[in-house]
Amino acid sequence: MIKWVHPAERDWLACEKCHRAIEAEDREALLDRASLIPVPRTVSDRYAPQYLERARRLHFEFWETRSGPARPA
Numbered sequence: 001m002i003k004w005v006h007p008a009e010r011d012w013l014a015c016e017k018c019h020r021a022i023e024a025e026d027r028e029a030l031l032d033r034a035s036l037i038p039v040p041r042t043v044s045d046r047y048a049p050q051y052l053e054r055a056r057r058l059h060f061e062f063w064e065t066r067s068g069p070a071r072p073a
Helices: 016-023 027-035 045-065
Strands: 004-006 012-014
Touching (some): 004 016
């Protein structure tokens, strides 16, 4: 459930567990949580690795463009 908004180049929404990882600046824990999200069924197995790599890039962009404290959603 979305509970927090983290400002960056664009706002990122986070649940409580992801918010705690962000606040602790635990990039690995956040990426691990995102990796648990299943690849959409509309993405074929052939493209799953690219989908997951894109998720990694998006997380990197978040950390690079983060612009202030979180606020409740």
